[in-house]
Amino acid sequence: MRKQLSPLALCSLFFVFFLAESCSKITKNEAYYLAISKYVYAYTSGAVGRTDAIRVRFVNPAVGSDQVGQKVAGNLFSVSPAIPGDAVWEDDRTILLQPTEPLPYGEKYTGTVALGKLFSGVPKEAKVFEFEFSVRELSFEVVAFGLRTQDASNLRVQQLTGHILTSDPVENTSVEKMLQAKQGNKTLSIGWVHKENNTIHEFYVNDVERGNVRSSVQLSWSGEPIGLDKQGNLEQMVPALDEFVVLSAVVSQKESQHVVLNFSDPILPTQDLNGLIRLDAYDGTLNFAIDGNFVRAYLSSRVIGEKNLRVEAGIKNVAGATMKERSDWPLAFEDLKPAVRLVGRGAVIPQ
Structure with missing residues (x-):
């Protein structure tokens, strides 16, 4: 005769499974990260x-030299959802997973490393290491540098x-369909x-x-050729032939x-620009590089904050011909941001 479980027994069974599931989850507290x-x-x-x-690098060697280049055992390392490609030992302390095909934009992944099977004496809270990463969404930015004269003898x-x-490699032919220009x-x-x-x-x-007389170039773009719903436009002023002016000044935070200053006319390369281009309340010196319509003013020491x-x-x-009017350009200078941060919670391993 088939036995039936009472409602109380069912509740008890559910509680056991729930408790087991809860206990299997990793608690990422200070003790976990320290371990x-x-x-x-x-x-x-x-x-x-x-x-x-995708890489995981260990403090100490995890395998012998004979394992370098070999596949990592599935019970040691995994990623969910699965990524096409095989995880291998890049060296004796680094797991490398190189995707064999592009991953979906926006997908979120969880990597798992069985530290308790790789190293001896691993404390309970560190036996399984989990880390998260995601695939960044595709994005793009359009930047206009300015005008330049193709032939210095013909300013027209x-x-x-x-x-x-x-943000990621895209087909060249698709990018070329994104942009239109009209005058x-x-x-x-x-x-x-x-x-x-x-x-x-x-x-x-x-x-x-x-x-x-003055005119303008209308630059417009659409992300549709690369699968993005994003449009934009900008207007570039084109000065009249008798206008010798500064068109823009932009800080490069490298x-x-x-x-970077963009002039309406190509600049005489032999002239001394010291005193003619200067940064207010700046104790350092400016070094100049003239390239046609562009002048780059390099700072001898880094500046942070707003300057004129x-x-x-x-x-x-x-x-x-001499430029007739002076101009002032308020600029914002920033500190150099590190490209890569190493070690800690969410360290990024440089390629």
């Missing part, structure tokens, strides 16, 4: 690219330069140079006409902090 830090040196965390490698023909930055009713042709594994896409809007950049009248273009 883990004695075995795990660094690991992939945060947002990663679709094709980035200009070129608008800039780039599109994508008045005229559609302008755009040239491209793709760099950095198809994440930097430089563009050159050709045949911008500089006439006797290690060699500098200001003054560009004096008197700067000369390649024809020897």
Whole structure:
């Protein structure tokens, strides 16, 4: 005769399973991280690219040299949901999982390492190490650098330069469909140079006409060719032929902090710009690099905060004509942010 469980027995059974499930979950408190830090040196965390490698690096060797290059046993390391590709021992203390195909944008993953099976004497709270990471969403940014003169002897023909930055590699042909440029009713042709594994896409809007009166170039873009619902536009002022002015001043916050100035005319490369371009309340010196319509002013020491950049009248273009009016440009300078942080909760292992 088949026995039936009473409601009380069912409740008791449910409680047992619930208790077992709860006990199996990892409590990530201070004791957990302190115990883990004695075995795990660094690991992939945060947002990663679709094709980035996943790594876990240990403090001490975990396998012998004969295991380097071999697959990691499934009961030692796993990722959920599964990632296509085999985890291998990159060296005697590093697990490497290189995806064999791009991962889905926005997907979240949990990695698990059985430290208790890799090392002896591991305390209970550190026997299983879990870490989380996700695939960053695809995004892009359009930046216009400014105008430059293609032929210094003919100021009528200009070129608008800039780039599109994508968070992950994308098809070049798709990026080239994202951008359109018009001057008045005229559609302008755009040239491209793709760099950095198809994440930097430089563009050159050709045949911008500089006439006797001011005009503008309308730059518009859409993310639809790369599967994103994002649109935007900007307007680039094109000065008249008799206007010799500063068009923009932008801070580059890189290690060699500098200001990029875009002039309407190519600048005379032999002139001394000291005193003609200066940063108010700055004790350091500025070193200048002239490249056609662009002047880069490099700071001898890093600045943080807001400063005013003054560009004096008197700067000369390649024809020897002098700029008639000075201009002031309020700029924000930032500290250099570290590209990679190592060790700790959510350390990112550099590639």
